[in-house]
Amino acid sequence: MNNAEIQELQAAAIQEVGAAPDAASLESARVKYLGRNGRVQDVLLALRQAPVEQKRELGRLANEFKTSVQAAVDARKDALQASASVASFDVTLPGRWHGLGTRHPVTQIIDRAVEIFGQLGFTVADGPDIETTFHNFDALNTPANHPSRDPKDTFYLDDTHLLRTHTSPVQIRVMQSRKPPVRIIAPGRCYRRDTTDATHSANFHQVEGLYVDRKVSLADLKGDLTYFARQMMGPDVKIRFRPHFFPFTEPSVEYDFSCHVCHGAGCRVCKHSGWIEISGAGMVDPHVFKAVGYDSSEVTGYAFGMGVERIAMILLGVPDIRMLYDNDVRFLGQF
């Protein structure tokens, strides 16, 4: 073969390879040109038989023949494979991987509250569900005859132990163990002897907050709760205080959030009042400081509680508190 014949053969080979309609015909084309008995042997024979002065040029051509035809085969193979893989399965079939688990709405709200108050420097404190009457009532300045102590409202285990009726005993435990300043948030389960209905549950969660330092004021309470409300419910939410009475705070307030749905105009969520009652708060009563050995001439403090289920119901639009404890996966999967 002369030079021109080699180049012709090369062109024909590349063309045939490039036109191979499937993997089998590509393979036979490859064998035809590059196989052990393929046309490449003619080229190599020509090289071997060529006079010395032509070997250099023929060698280059033979090499080019092999590499270029092989490159064409590879390229065609890739192309065939690519088209084959596109055509071979249904990309619209459902994906196969296990799904993610969901978080319970109550713990979502607790975590969010912990996170928000964490931004204000609050850390988490904890206490037992089974409390002493000292921590749950006495130290919180609750008089011996206060209705909340009534066995018809509180689960007593014996004369001195009960299921805590609020998370406030955690305040006592923390202040007994530390000197001021104190800035804690205490989420946890609470228990009251309430018959369960759409808005009551014998078993519920609270988040307690306590901030004790020099010159903590009602204004600080309002500012911090406002910050919380805006982070939790929405940027325009406002806080409203109403005077109230609790044994462990003085002054005591109940606080409301302006409705995050209608922004105060009145809607179904806020029962057309523009406001949603949240919970109670106030300035820590000096009797409480006395019970834990704090000097109320040195420090003041505020405390607040909030019902987690209540916030979950308001924020997520859950109509019945019992749904939070039914654990229906069709419900849990929504949040």
Place this chain on the structure above:
Amino acid sequence: MRIPLSWLNEFIALAESPREIADRLTFSGTEVEGIETVGSTFSGFIVAEVRAVEKHPNADKLSICRVFDGQAELQVVCGAPNVTAGGRYPFAPVGVTLPDGSLTIKKAKIRGVESLGMLCAADELGLSSDHSGLLVLDSTWPAGTPLSEVLGPPDTVFELEVTPNRADCLSAVGIARELAAVYRTPLAQPNIAGVSEAREEQAPWVRVEDAVGCPRYTARLLENVTVGPSPDWMKQRLERSGIRAINNIVDITNYVMLELGQPLHAFDRDLLEEGRVVIRRAKAGEKMRTLDEQERELDPSILVIADASRPVAVAGVMGGAGSEIRPETRMVLLESATFDSALVRATARKLGLSTESSYRFERGVDIELAERASRRAAQLMVELAGARVVGGVADTRPAGAALRRIAARYSFVRDVMGIAIGDAEIRAILNSLEIQVVEQGGDGFEAVIPSFRADLEREVDLVEEVARIHGLDKIPAPLPRSTVDPQAAANQTTRAKAVLRTVLAGLGVSEILNYSLVSDAALDLFDPGNRDQRAPIPRPLSADQSVLRISLAPQMVETLGRNRAHQIEQASLYELGRTYSRGATGVTETESLCIGLLGPIGRTGLDRRRTVTAEEMFLWAKGLVESLARAVELPPLTVRPTAVAYAEAGASVELLAGDTALGTLALVDRRIRKEWRLSDPVAIAELRVAPLLANVLSVRTYSDIPAYPSVARDVAMIVADSVTHEEIIRVMREAAPPELETIELFDIFKGAAIGAGRRSIAYSLVYRSAQRTLTDDEANGYHESVKGALRAKLSAELREG
């Protein structure tokens, strides 16, 4: 408590709308829970005189009345049982519409008898829900008088929620005093005149034997009493305040209680043996019939008012049926006393009896009020019942005590409120609440507390008074103070739990929450053996919630069952909660994690309809727990067969991370699953949370990434079924040098070709040196020692090639 606005207006002039007044009350601390408009203009209604009543010929319960409307007599059919000839009743003539708009009166035939109008009961007039009979009007009203003249203009009734510390607000004057402070308007007190204030020292007809239970007892005698109905205005006020009118004497005692806050009681003195009262503890076995016609067993814990021989009233709670005011009562002994609040509370609870009187005494009635309230009631009895006051007042209390004084600072008020309020404003607010301010020079002052404000004891109590009257809405909401609390714990547990929850969510497990209180029956079903360790609730609400849960598993299985009943085919759930177990030192609370799996949860392909085998379910659960353990940085898990009370036989293990016991993994026994019709396997893992959190937050340190290539060698063998995977791994590990990096199971086969009681099992072993590239010979050498050990220790038949 209910109070008509018209009553408040007697003591304070208010031009504001009821809504605005209600808001001011709510935001100064007396919550208005309801605002009700009562009465109406009663357009067209008149007073009618019934002149004759006959039975309806065709109906037992109806009567035919001849009604005089001031001009003519009309025939009216009436169904009320109390209609009597000569009575005056509200009358709606034909064409008049009831106040609620529900009915316009038409000429009608009722059971064949013509009726020209309607005689009305209180509910038909929108005055109350009372439909027991016609509203009886005072017989002095001439027929034809517009009803609006009798019943007055429409009024507003506030439904108030008074906090337990504010006993002084349980009266019209008390609420008016609050409004006077809020609006800075003068307060007018009821004008009491014409009754002697003279004290009868040592009156022999009053004796207090328990001065602690009864620190003050006052009594007045009134003679020549004519008992009869109260005037309409008084009846109306009482009824609008939620108290039924009875007769003028009883009504006056209730009226003064609502007006001033002092509960009173009127005895028929002629029914008191020897005409005297003794305030003493009841004797054991003494009995008394109270005004509600209940026979009450008394005992020495109960304070009573007695006459010479028997109890005639339960002090502060309720009078007795044997000494009450009767139509023929001529002489009244009027009691106005102070009883110990704890004693009244205990008695009320013991007798299961809560009254307007006990409600007020439990919260504390101002001891200085007793005599004035008595005088006020006596004055009304003189005016309205023709009574004559006999002598002065028997009063067991010595002169009044000095008023409490509280030392306070203006700056403290400002600091606690967090607001710049001036001294003069603070003073003005306190004065408006009848608290006198005595300047002490500079920042200090002394507050003189009126006797009716027993709740004010400390400086901080004064802050509340200033804050609520000044207005909590005027307190600003500044941006939070940003300071770091140097003592703060780092929230380790909270952070670790958050990681745990995130890992579980990533593993596809969803969180549930169940109640902490469960039934013994549910716990028994799972493990009757742990009864002794359960913590029962002595007074449960129901058997369903009568014991603290000792395990999260029963509710988890129940949850899976409930979801299954809702046609949920598969679920992977977890609960992170406390379990409670009782021991010698009390009840221990343990943070626990329970994971429950149901259905083909481990399959991601299309073969979800294939029945889930026990082995599959167990291994999914095990794989899940292993992943969890890995994610929280625990050493590799091993299992130890162990009995779990609720497990299918042979399908329960203890889970160990190194030497640490984490908990158990089990398939729930069929017998238990049947309770919820769970026919397929259910896996339950119960883990202690503490070890799961131990390493979560640990800081990981770097270890070298392998620099040299590894060599893989497979080994396939036939072993007896009794040889476990864990054993095989252990034998291989023991036989191999440290260069054995990983062992991976890649095939298990059972079948006839292998023979019964045996299985083929195959592993891929990876060898690697950290120092150099292993040669084939080295790797083969390691592998041969592994194989040798398998043969020697497990009688494994190795399958070559």
